[in-house]
Amino acid sequence: MFPGPRVTTPDEFSRFKRQIKDKTGLDLESYKSQQLERRILAMVKQADQPSLGHFYRHLETSPAALRLFLDKLTINVSDFFRNPERWDHLAKTILPDLARQRPKLKLWSAGCSIGAEAYSLAMLLTEMNRMATSSISATDIDDTSMKQAKSGLFSDYDLKGLPPHRLKQHFITQPDGMHQISEPLRRAVQYRVVDLLKDRYENNVDLILCRNVVIYFTEEAKAEIYRRFYHSLNDGGILFVGGTERIVAHREAGWTMISPFFYQKS
Template identity: 40%
Template sequence: MPAGSDQTTAEDEDFLRFVGLIRSSTRIDLSQYKEAQMRRRLTTLRHKHGYATFEAYWKALSGSGALMDEFLDRMTINVSEFWRNPSRWDVLASRFLPELLAESPRLRCWSAACSTGEEPYTLAVLLNEAGALSRSQIDATDLDRTVLAKAAQGTYPARSVKDVPKKMLDSYFEGSGDSYAIRKDIREKISFRQHNLLDDAFGGPYDLIICRNVMIYFTEEAKSGLYRRFAEALRPGGILFVGSTEQIFSPGDYGLESADTFFYRRSYA
């Protein structure tokens, strides 16, 4: 047997046991994330705290709320900005929101894996500009309670608002310089709650689901299951808005059809 192979096997088994313990205690299934990427991220995290094995890390993790919060923060990639990929938000505002509002005067919207809230707040601003926020519902969910708490506060550093059009920045945010806060009346229109995309039931039917820059971290099998469930959670004609690196190949396999770049419509048939 080649030198080092026993060590490799032991490390694999150590990680697999950790995956099983996390699944049984938190309902988070790490096996549905891309293994090399997730394993590398968590190995860096346990080394940071001086744990030689995942078994040792698990023992510490299970007894420390602070370590568990850090673990959740590390495994859920919390990178978000207002108006991220502005041209796509322009398409949503100019084309899809008017189309959806023509069919459903009261929109039901879901921002899935919303991180610190920039995307649902962007949507709220666009709906307000369309005169439809007061008769719309926006659910915003994430696995990580820590980022949800930040989202509910609605306060952001300057880098998060760099793509916000100046008119919107002046109208919907308070503050300047290093810190900006979303207006209270806008903040109160978002319903934030914890939700595990890979395990919890989806609500619906929704007119619009936004899930951007998250699917790239899942296995192909997990992604297929999520696309199918997103389609089922949309009403016929409803729209799924995904990230700029998340093109859905063969959307028809999930009951979806391409509506524009990174927009997919649930089939009417």
């Protein structure tokens, strides 16, 4: 094993980011550079490559290595009902209010990872008896985590945040110890690969969940994503953000913060 890549210059990083964009379409310039570069260098070291240039050539010649690189880059840690007290607010106030106002609900989990967020929504709508009149889209840039999402198969570890009564109600435990989400919930969520930095967004949405995704992006990229979410929403629609996230100058951009982490399109 090499002792680690030699010191990498800003020019080398710029070239690497350009090459990745040309090859895969992923725009690394929109991700926070320090965090990103630290993670990339750790991967260069792990792949036993002496420099960033060597690492790129390795990615170019090995589709498997390129796939692994992209998977690792877009960290996809997720939990069912992540930050339960906020999901409680969603379940008790936000969703019932929306459901009262609209005969049909369109929901979008943007940056859905393994699907925990989308299936948490599907559970709430089922418990509210509103699944039949709702649609849930779930999108992510990472094809691998979405494959798990589509399979609906989760380990004990994946389900660590899930209350036991929901495990019992919505999952079937397999002989190998994995738990599969029930068929109606699996059919309730439509998955699609979407890069939030460049692809088309959903429209006429009533509720968007985009949580723990934009933390990796530059301030400019964040502002653009929130601007595009605003246009995706119906009037009065709501954006639910992650525990460390907020929309800078939200009033000027047309948002009303109706409670912490919930923004409404005015």
